[in-house]
Amino acid sequence: MAKQLELTILMPCLNEAETLAICIAKASSFLQSSGIKGEVLIADNGSTDGSRKIAEAAGAVVVPIEERGYGAALAGGINAARGRYIIMGDADDSYDFSRLDAFVAQLRDGADLVMGNRFAGGVAPGAMPWHHRYIGNPVLSALGRLLFRTPIRDFHCGLRGFSRAAVLNLNLRTTGMEFASEMVVKATLARLDVREVPTTLAKDGRSRPPHLRSFRDGWRHLRFLLLFSPRWLFLYPGIALLCLGLLVGAILLPGPLRLGGVSFDVHTFLVAALCIIVGLQSISFAVIGRRFASRYGFIPRSGSYDRLLEGLTLERTLLVAVLLMMIGFAALVWGVGEWAVRDFGPLNPSRTMRPVILAMTALVSGFQLMMSGFMSSMINIPIYERRVAEVPTPDDPMQRRRELDRT
Structure with missing residues (x-):
């Protein structure tokens, strides 16, 4: 077994012939000067x-990584690294590998992940496109802080150091540029010691365009942040829509409402019903998504949230669904009764549409809640195959008969 070192300086590489040698020279000089x-x-x-x-x-160690992608290259490098700590950075000479003392100091002090902050350390002229510097990075970093309560202010800095063991335990899965976001998000969710140090960004030394594609990779980062936060993607919008629909529906159920010169009637009542249906479905997606993600390791488990999910059993969900559908049938009977009062003749849409809308809303909500309950319960089915076989006893006559037949 290879002897473990204290530090591995890792660089993903795809056609970096112009700048690779100088990056390796700077990294080697840092190791030599720091001892x-x-x-x-x-x-x-x-x-x-x-x-x-x-x-x-x-003089560098080279590990070929067959699977394409920034994340795939880094994952392969992390697996092959012999260092207790790893400092990773791009091989385009935009980061100064000869000045890594701040990263090493924080790692030795117990940090699990140390992020560089280019905005605190300084961005050289021409080193970062204006839309990355003033729009892309600030927006995505702010969104990451909002969704995951992380202290990191430069989510996408490519120069970062971490404990190899801690990052391997995060079970990082993405293979593209979003690997950088996944590392920060999972480290925060796992409550690792995440810190930030200032670093500089210079204009890269390549004559060709960078591998990064602004809109494609920006969308991949945004998509990842949303998918890893079912609360913000599904739960909070669902609760807002459900509460809005219930409030407006309760106000308009008895009859029209007039505020100043504006009249709110059955059409607004219909919009409120749609808000209830969409909100309830969004909340169901939040429960299903969270249960799936935490069960299969995409998102670290949360004790309080998991206890809440465990309380949402299929039987309880079906009970609520049946109650909603019963309310729907009762409202439908109410609507037919209103029609019967008028001898099944012409109806007043403003009055008779209300019970019909209420009935359809309750029936649809109950049905979709029932289906969501079954879908959520499917997440609890084990993913491994369990084979049950009876072990025959020594005096089993059928077993002796089969053995005699084979001879």
């Missing part, structure tokens, strides 16, 4: 420009 026992590791993601030979000639 840290470490290695420079290049996770090569299929380079065709001679990057691998350049890295080997410069």
Whole structure:
């Protein structure tokens, strides 16, 4: 077994021949000047420009990663690293690998993840496109802080250090650029010690365009943040719609409401009913999504939330669904009664549509709640195959008969 080192400086690489040698030289000089026992590791993601030979000639360890993607390259490099700590950064000479003292100091002090903050350390002119600096990064970082209550102010800094053991335990899954967000989100949800230090960003030394695609990769980061937060994606909007629908519906159920020169009648009542249906469905998605994500390891478990989910049994959900459907049938009978009062003749839409809308809302809500209950319960089915076989006793006559037949 290879001896563990204190630090691995990891660089993902895809055709970085122009800048790779200088990055390795800076990283090696840092290890030598600081006296840290470490290695420079290049996770090569299929380079065709001679990057691998350049890295080997410069004294770095090269690990070929067949699966394409920024996240895949980093995951492969993390698995292959021998360092107790890992500091990762892009191999385009935009980060200064000769100045990593702040990262090492925080890691030695017990931090599990140390993020660089380019906005605190300084962004050189031309190092970051204006829409990344003033729109993309601030918006996505602010959204990440809102959704996950993380202290990190530069979510997408590529220079970061971490404990190898702690990050391996996070079970990171993404293979693309969103790997950077996944690391921060999962570390925060797992309540690891996450810190931030200032770092600088220089203009990269490549003559070709970067691998990053602003809108495609920005959307992938945004999509990841939303998918990992069922509360903000489903629960909170669902609760808001449900409460709005119930409030407006309760006000308009007896009859029209006039505020100043504006009249709210059956059409507004119908919109309120739709808000109730959509809100209830959104809340159901939140429960299903959270149960699935926490059960299969996408999101760390939460004790209080899991206890709440366990209380939402199929039987209790079906009971509520049946009650809603009974209310719906009762409202339907009410509507037919209103029609019968008028000898099944012409009706006043403003009056008779109310029980019909109430009936349909309760019936649809009850049905969708019933289906959501069954879907949620499917999450509890074990994903492994359990084979049950009877072990025959030594004097089992059928077993002796089968053995004689085989002979």
